[in-house]
Amino acid sequence: MSVQAAGRRAGASPAVVLMWLAAILAASLFVSVMVGSVSLTPREVLRGLFEGGSQDAAATIVRKIRLPRTLLAGIVGACLSLAGLGFQAISRNPLADPSVLGVSSGASFGLMVAVLLGIAGPTANPVLTTLFAFGGALLAAILVYAIARVDGRLPMTTLLLSGVIIGLFFTSCVMLATVVLAAAELQGVVFWLMGNLAPANAGTLLVLGVVLLVGVVVLTRQAPRLNLLALGEEQALQLGVEAERVKRFVFVAASLVTGAAISAAGSIGFVGLIVPHAARLLLGPDHRALVPTSVLLGAAFLILADLGARTVAAPTELPVGVITSFCGAPLFVYLLRRRRGAEAW
Amino acid sequence: MVTAVDVREVTFRYRSGKGLVGVSFSVAPGERVGVVGPNTAGKSTLLRLLSKVLAPHRGAVLIHGRDVSRVGRLALAREVAVVPQDFHVAFPFSVSDVVLMGRYPYATSGAWGAHDRAVAWEAMETVGIADLADRRVDEISGGERQLVSLARALAQEPSVLLLDEPTAHLDLRHQRDVVETVFARTGDRARTLVLVSHDLNLAAEHCDRLLLLADGTVQAFGTPKEVITPQQLEQVYGCPVGIDLDPVSHRPRVRSSLARSGAVQMEMDSPRM
Numbered sequence: 083m084s085v086q087a088a089g090r091r092a093g094a095s096p097a098v099v100l101m102w103l104a105a106i107l108a109a110s111l112f113v114s115v116m117v118g119s120v121s122l123t124p125r126e127v128l129r130g131l132f133e134g135g136s137q138d139a140a141a142t143i144v145r146k147i148r149l150p151r152t153l154l155a156g157i158v159g160a161c162l163s164l165a166g167l168g169f170q171a172i173s174r175n176p177l178a179d180p181s182v183l184g185v186s187s188g189a190s191f192g193l194m195v196a197v198l199l200g201i202a203g204p205t206a207n208p209v210l211t212t213l214f215a216f217g218g219a220l221l222a223a224i225l226v227y228a229i230a231r232v233d234g235r236l237p238m239t240t241l242l243l244s245g246v247i248i249g250l251f252f253t254s255c256v257m258l259a260t261v262v263l264a265a266a267e268l269q270g271v272v273f274w275l276m277g278n279l280a281p282a283n284a285g286t287l288l289v290l291g292v293v294l295l296v297g298v299v300v301l302t303r304q305a306p307r308l309n310l311l312a313l314g315e316e317q318a319l320q321l322g323v324e325a326e327r328v329k330r331f332v333f334v335a336a337s338l339v340t341g342a343a344i345s346a347a348g349s350i351g352f353v354g355l356i357v358p359h360a361a362r363l364l365l366g367p368d369h370r371a372l373v374p375t376s377v378l379l380g381a382a383f384l385i386l387a388d389l390g391a392r393t394v395a396a397p398t399e400l401p402v403g404v405i406t407s408f409c410g411a412p413l414f415v416y417l418l419r420r421r422r423g424a425e426a427w
Numbered sequence: 428m429v430t431a432v433d434v435r436e437v438t439f440r441y442r443s444g445k446g447l448v449g450v451s452f453s454v455a456p457g458e459r460v461g462v463v464g465p466n467t468a469g470k471s472t473l474l475r476l477l478s479k480v481l482a483p484h485r486g487a488v489l490i491h492g493r494d495v496s497r498v499g500r501l502a503l504a505r506e507v508a509v510v511p512q513d514f515h516v517a518f519p520f521s522v523s524d525v526v527l528m529g530r531y532p533y534a535t536s537g538a539w540g541a542h543d544r545a546v547a548w549e550a551m552e553t554v555g556i557a558d559l560a561d562r563r564v565d566e567i568s569g570g571e572r573q574l575v576s577l578a579r580a581l582a583q584e585p586s587v588l589l590l591d592e593p594t595a596h597l598d599l600r601h602q603r604d605v606v607e608t609v610f611a612r613t614g615d616r617a618r619t620l621v622l623v624s625h626d627l628n629l630a631a632e633h634c635d636r637l638l639l640l641a642d643g644t645v646q647a648f649g650t651p652k653e654v655i656t657p658q659q660l661e662q663v664y665g666c667p668v669g670i671d672l673d674p675v676s677h678r679p680r681v682r683s684s685l686a687r688s689g690a691v692q693m694e695m696d697s698p699r700m
Contacts, residue, residue, distance in 0.1 A: 174517035306537030310528055312517040320478045321583070322504035322532045367518035370537060 096371040099364055103378040107156070110385045114152040115144055117389060119397060152385055154282040154346060155402070157290045159353055159384025161343035163376040164297045166354020167361075168336030171308040171369060172329045173227075173236045176359060177417055179410075180340040181351035182242065184249030185223045189344035191252040192218020194259045208289040208345070216341030222248050223337050278401050279347050279388050286346050293342035298377060300335035304328050305369035312367065350384070350403045352410020357383055359413065429492040431456040431587055431619035432477065437486035439476060447472055447643045449486070454636075456586075457617025459610070461630030463654075464640035465664055470623040471512070473640070474589045477621065478509050490587060504532035508585035512592045514576035516564045522575050523560040526551055529582030550581040554608050570601030577605060587619045594626065606633065627681045631655050632673065639663060655679035 115131075116122050122130070122140055130144030162180060169178035169185070180186045196214035201207075229244035230236050282290075301308070307328045310318045318325045343350075360383075361375040384402070387409075391400040432454040440446035447469045454460050462470050475481040476488055479495045488495045490506055508529070516525060529550070530543040539547075551557045554574045559567060564575060573593065580588060590609065594602040609620065610633045624630045630637055631651040639647040639654050641663040647654045660668045660681070669682040 320509045322501035
C-alpha cells in the first residue's frame, strides 16, 4: 500500500452510484406515470409529457393526475430521507427518523392548529401551511431533544422514549381537535394523520421543491462537520468544529423539510429510517456522499412505494404509509437488536 | 521563553459544585507533565479547559502565550490535540477515514489533499495500525480503537498533546504500544505532553513533572521524586502507600500496601489455595 492509500474506500465510487441512482429514479418516475387504472404505453406517456393537446385523454392523465402525484411522491420521499439523515447525524443515532422522533406528529399538530384557525385547506396558500407544519415539527423536535438530553449526551433509550412520548402527545392533541371539527374539515385531518399522496397542485410542488433545495444546501455545506460529529460533540469541538452551531443549522433544516413533506402528504413513517440506512450500505457513512444519495434514493423509494400502494390491491388504493411501515418496522427492529448494548449509543 | 501551557488561577465549577479552584501551573515546550490524583479530583475537567471544551469561570488558560478564549477553535486544533478516555464512532467509518478527520483543522471542506493523506498515513504507521487502514472502526478491538484515536490526534500535528487515561482499558501489549508511541523522543519538534492517569507508576516513570490534584486544587507540582512521597499520597488518597525506587528507571514506584496485609498473606500461605 502506498502513502496515497489512506482514506481510499473499497467499493464503487460515489459518482458511479449516483449515476445509477439517477437512472433508477428516472425509470421509476416513468413507470409510475405509465401504471394505473388506465395503463399507458411509453409512447403515450412521452406524447403526454411533451406534445399532447388538451383533447388528448392520455395527456390529461399524465399531466393532471399521474405526473403531479409522482413528483409529489418523489419530493416528499427526498425530504423525509434528508430529514432522517440530518436527525441521525446530529443525534449520532441511526434510528432517528422524523416519525420515530415524534417530529412528524408535531408537524401534524401544527397543521391542525392551522385548520382550527381556518387558514389551512385545499385552497390554502401552501407556504402558510408549510410554515405551520414547520413550526409544529420544530416544537416537537426541541421538546424531544430537551427531554432526552442527559449530561449533554443523547442516549438511545431516552431519545427513543421521549420521541414516542412526544409523538403520542401531539397525536392525542390532533385527535382531541378532531372532536371540535366539522365533518368536512375532518376528512382533511384524517388525511394528514394517515399520510397519503394525492395529485398536488403546482404551487405545493414549487414550495416543496424550494424547501428541499434549502435542506440539501444546508446539509451539503455541513456534511464534513457532520462526519466529525460522529466522534462525539467533545471531540468535534477539539477538532475545531463549532458543534452547537452545526447541530442547530441541521436541526432547523431537518424540521423544515419534515414540515413541508407532511403538510403536502401527511405523515408517512420510516422513510427517513430506511433510506439513509440503505445509502450507508451503498456508499459508507461519509455525509458528503450520503446527502445526494439519500435524496435520489428517497425519491425513487417513495415513488415505487406509491406505485405499490396504488396497484397491490387495485382498484382499492392503500395509504402509502402502510407500505413504508411494512418495510421500515422490521428494519427498525433489526437495527435495534443488532446494536443492542453497544456503548456508542 | 514562552510556556507551552500556562494555567493561571483557573476556577471552574459544574452545577454539581465539583470542579477546579484556583489552579495554576505551567508547562515548558517539550516537557511531559503527568496529572494524577483520586477520582473526581478534576483531572478530566482540566483537559477540557485546556482544549476549550469548557471555559474557565475565573482565570485564564494560555497555549504558547495566547489566551485560548481569544483563539479560534480551528487555530487551537492545529496546536492542541486530545486523546480521550473513551473513543466511540457513531457510524461505520473506516480506520483511515477516522484518522483523516484529524486533518480537519487544515482542510475544513473535508477534501483531503495529498499532504493530508501522507500525514494521516504516517500517523497510522507511527502507531502501528497501517494494516488496519481499510477496516471498519466498529469492527476492531477496543485496544486497536484506542490506537486509532491516538493516530487521529497525531494527524493533527499538535505541538501540545493531551491524553486522558490513554491506557485505561488496554491489555499489556496495547498499553506498551501507546506508551512507546506517546513518549518516543523523535522528530525535530519537541511535543509537549499533558497526561492524565490513574497509573501513578506510569506517570512517575515517563513524565518530567507531576501535578497532584485533589478536590479541584493543586496539592503538589514538581518532579516525580518531589510529588510521589508517602505523606502526600496518603493525605490525598486517604490510604497508606509504600514507595520504593524502580531499579531500572530510578524513579519512585508506588506499591500497594494493603491495610489488612496479614489476611492476604495468610491466604497465600495456605496450601489449599
